[in-house]
Amino acid sequence: MKNLLAFLLLLTTSYISAQITIQGKVVDEFNNPLPFVNIVLKKTNYGTTTDDDGKFFLKTQKFRGVLEVSFVGFQKQTIKVNQKTKFLNIVLKEESNELDEVVIVTKPKKRLKKEENPAYKILKEIWKRKRKNGLDLVDHYQYKKNTSIEIGLNNLDTVFLKKIFKNEYQQAIKEVKYDSDGINYYIPIFLNEQVANVYGDNKNNAVREDIEAEKSEGLGAQGFIFDRMSNTFQNIDVFKNNITLLQKPFISPLSSDGFSTYDYVLYDSIVDNNKKLYNIYFFPRRDGDLAFQGNVWVADKNFSIKKIKMKVHKSVNLNFVRGLSFEKEFEVRNDSIYIPTKNAYEGDFTFIDKNDSNKGLTIKKDITFENYVLNKAFPKSFYEQKVEKIRPDQYKKDDSYWETVQKEQSKKTYKLIESVKKKKQIKNLTGLINTVASGYVDTGAGFQIGPLWTLFANNQVEGFRTKLSFRTFVTKDDRFRLGGHIAYGFKDQKTKYGVEGRYLLSYKPRIAVGVAYQKDIEQLGSSLLNTTQLLGTSFGTAAVFNRGDNFYLSNVEKIATNFDYQIQQNLHLGINFSHAKISSASEKDFSMNYIDENGNTQSKLTDVASDIYVSFTPGRFVYGLGVERRFGKNVFPTFVLNYRKGYKGPFNGTHNYDKIQFKYNQPILLSKFGILDATFEAGKTFGEVPVALLDVVPANQSFSLVKDTFTLLNYYDFVTDEYLAGHLEHHFNGYILNRIPLLKKLNLRSLVTFRAAYGTISKENIAISRSNVNYNAPNKLYYEYSVGLENIGYGNLRFLRIDAVWRSNYTPPAGSTVAPTPKFAIRIGIKPGL
Incomplete structure (x- = not known):
């Protein structure tokens, strides 16, 4: 009995394991689903037909066989199947579409010249007409x-x-x-x-x-x-020579310069609705180039595009x-x-x-x-x-x-x-x-904690610093958003904090308002121009590791408001008003003293000021309808013009002054050679003001790279009331390293940078200073340049960038308390990217 049961169990197991379950979809050559197609497992009684979407499901008791797919007017197709077959994508060709004179060209082992390639004549006709064919030919x-x-x-x-x-x-x-x-x-x-x-x-x-x-x-x-x-x-426009994708310029297969990037193969031609179509396949010439692989169907006579399928080649970095x-x-x-x-x-x-x-x-x-x-x-x-x-x-x-x-x-x-x-x-x-x-952790109660990477920092004034930030978040379209932070320094044993609220007053016209209060330590001069940031945030107090000592930090107690009016998409007019009490965070090491109009020495100031700014970002992709907008990963220029007015008297303001600043950023796509990110800034301050209100050329004493700053300067090395600055950063996107046999497997990308600053400072501002900061302006052009590697890491986790940085000759003036800066340094950047 036991043997019989075992035998029956074995038969049952074999019977169950011998089943085939197959799913699939049947389409024509233009990817249109075909309904009512006959699906039969040959030499059996098992069969089915496709549904309206061209899909089918077939379950049999066989463990292998030959599937026959047939439909009136189309070529019959047979496919071997077994238990490993799960899903089939089946393309049927129309019988009437086949021509007697089918042209088949295999991809040559040796690259053909343009004139020798049968596809070249067709592509030339596409280039002639691609700006003329299409909806542009009709008036409406x-x-x-x-x-x-x-x-x-x-x-x-x-x-x-x-x-x-x-x-x-x-x-x-x-x-x-x-x-x-x-x-x-x-x-x-x-x-x-x-x-x-x-x-x-x-x-x-x-x-x-x-x-x-x-x-x-x-x-x-x-x-x-x-x-x-x-x-x-x-919108991917295949008719443009360059297709911008993830901020990288891909060469279009229909580009007039396509033959320098692609190999083209004229595969065959068919007749569809009495129109002759050519099928051209394209392949990247070199692995790793920003290019696609796929095929395009081209109509005869007018050489318009019937269909194009393409994918990013798997070798692209x-x-x-x-x-x-x-x-x-x-x-x-x-x-x-x-x-x-x-x-x-x-x-x-x-x-x-x-x-x-x-x-x-x-x-x-x-x-x-x-x-x-x-x-x-x-x-x-x-x-x-x-x-x-x-x-x-x-x-x-x-x-x-x-x-x-x-x-x-x-x-x-x-x-x-x-x-x-x-x-x-x-x-x-x-x-x-x-x-x-x-970087934010969602608590599930309508607010989030983060970003996590600002939890810890270190500086000479606060020592080890810990900071916990939060923000309210229900959806990305929240009309009201509240955020803030609380921080503590273990050396000065002081608690710092800040809170900011923003509300969208009107959807159309789009009007947003914000108000903030903070009592914290800041690295003033970490950026030259900022129009909408109410709470002060700077890398000078956020870095864990720094080069040299930095006591040049300020206590800032500030109330600030912002009114932002959207004139049209990507064009904004804004007004800020702020009241800030500023003093040195370490008076024995960093003096911010100045002479007031009565000849008295002061160590603190109250800055009461208004800002009027215009921000223009044509072509920027904006989404989200809440008070905080989101921006797509596209390429666009940025123009910002800001006028700041300081008031003496009202709300105990200590200084009258005027300041005008301009910033222009322009990413430039250079086809397959990469992208150049160019930024230019200029500004001038009118009036006599102390160091806290002057323009400091942004230095960076941390070991990380920070955009639009100078790596080999110390804080307050250069102080100006009139300045020009430029930052050029070119990313080759692998164009160079992809051509070096041993290096291309590492998927590294190269880049070069050049940064320069020029500025002056008036005798009047020098005269009122009693600070231990030496008022040194870059009246001889100061510049830094670097070469670097980015996309360093493993798998997709390639956040690292390493730059080798050099600078022009620069020596702090005699009597300066600033330590000499290095002439060369290696710096690391951490930034997630594609």
């Missing part, structure tokens, strides 16, 4: 645009799913999606959908976009990872990025006009490294264009009206609306998100990502 157009952005966790196995769903696992496994590889699972955690109507007037170069409806569901995500990734996919893919489809009308019908972007991001076995984040952005109407004109005033989203709930629609426009797949996704967002494991995982990315 309109269409409906549907956009969805989905964020999810990918590469999940059944063990992970069982931990999440527990008793609901059996039901959940039927609803959870597969990854694109069809092996592991994917769980959506956020979905945003938007319906908009777009109207264009080419005669006056005007575009109006009216949002009709918007809907979001999912976990509230914030921080570097989610913010950067969810906004990675802006992008941290956190395991994969990025883009797909665009166009409809050709009248042999001259092509209109976009679909954009599909997908990114796969991981935290530790790019290993295929690691869990990650998937970001999907899909845009469909429909209901085109060409050459129907509206009055000119219609196109000039801008309909802006100003409130988070402005375009919220009820369920009855979405029932009519939403696809069945989106409904399933929302239902799944509703289920998983409440799961403890998912909330903990996304919370961990947010903490690592932003």
Whole structure:
């Protein structure tokens, strides 16, 4: 009996293990799903057909076989399957599409010259016409645009799913999606959908976009990872020579300079709806170059683009990025006009490294264009009206609306998100990502603690310093935000603190106000111009390790207010008012003394001042509708003009003065050679003021790199009332090191910098000083230059940058209490980046 039971059990086990469960999707060559396709396991009775989305599910008692896929008008396809087969992406070719004269060109082992490459003639025609074809050829157009952005966790196995769903696992496994590889699972955690109507007037170069409806569901995500990734996919214009992606210039495969970056292969040609199409594949010439891999379908005669698929080559040095893919489809009308019908972007991001076995984040952005109407004109005033989203709930629609426009797949996704967002494991995982990315720990009570990296510091006045900061945070669209900190120095045994509140008074026009109070120690002169920062924060009191001694710190007790008015997107007018009591934090080592108008020596001052500023950042991508805006990872210039007025008398102010300052920052994309980040500053102070109110050339005595500061200067080495400063920093993005055989495997990136300052100080300001700071101005140009390596680390954790820095000849004047500065130094920067 025991033997019989064992034999039956063995038969049963073998029978169960011999089953095949296969899922898949069938599409045509243009990625359109094919319904009612026959799926049959040959020589068996097992078979099924695809649904409306081209998907199928087949379960058999066999453990291997040959799957036959057939559909009328398409070529039959056979595929060998076994127990390891989980998911199949099947592409069927139309029988009528095949030509007798199919041109097939394999990628040559030896690179072909342009004139010898069959693809070159076609690309030349694209270059001639790419500015002429398309919607630009009609005077007016309109269409409906549907956009969805989905964020999810990918590469999940059944063990992970069982931990999440527990008793609901059996039901959940039927609803959870597969990854694109069809092996592991994917769980959506956020979905945003938007319906908009777009109207264009080419005669006056005007575009109006009216949002009709918007809907979001999912976990509230914030921080570097989610913010950067969810906004990675802006409009990718493949017709431009350079495509800016993650602040890096990628060469477009349709660039007129493409042959210096890509190898092109004319693969074949087909006929689609009586139009001949050429299929051209493109590959990066060198691994590591900022380039794509993919293929493009080009229409004959007018040489417009029917479809393009491309992905970032796996060798490209992008941290956190395991994969990025883009797909665009166009409809050709009248042999001259092509209109976009679909954009599909997908990114796969991981935290530790790019290993295929690691869990990650998937970001999907899909845009469909429909209901085109060409050459129907509206009055000119219609196109000039801008309909802006100003409130988070402005375009919220009820369920009855979405029932009519939403696809069945989106409904399933929302239902799944509703289920998983409440799961403890998912909330903990996304919370961990947010903490690592932003530095803030969410308490779950509407406020966060952080950033964690400012917890500890060290300086000569306070000794070991600890600082605990907080902020209120419900969503990224909070209309009111309160933040602050409390700090303690173990040497001076004093408690310091600060608190700041901001409120959005009006959505349109956008008006924000803020008020702050602080009683803390500051490193004055750590930056030359700052318009909206109310609470003082400086690296001089935040660094753990510093070069030399620094007693040049100030006690600052300040009340400050800010009024910010948005004239238009990225153009702001603001007014600040502040009342600050300033004195030395270590009077025996650092004197801030000055002579007042009565000839008396004073050690303290009260600065009562107002600021009027204009800030202009054209092209900056701004999102979020709360009092604190968020900014995308795009390239844009910055112009800031500030006028400051000091008042003597009111509120016990001690000094009258005027100060005007200007700052201009311009990142410049230099194609495949990288990006140059250029900053220029200038300012002048009118009136007699003590050292606390003068402009100090920003020095940096910490061992870390700080933007727009001078590494080899001591604090207060240069004091001015009139200055010019420039900072040039060029990042090669791996262009040089990717060409060195032994180094390119390390994924390092090189950079060079040049910084310079020039300034003067008046005799009047020197005359009233009784400070032990020597008023030395850089009336001979002072400069520093460096070479460096960045992207140092392991896997995706490549936060380190190392610079070797040199300076021009500079010697402190005789009698100066400032210690000599080094002529050369190695400095380290820590910055997460892609």
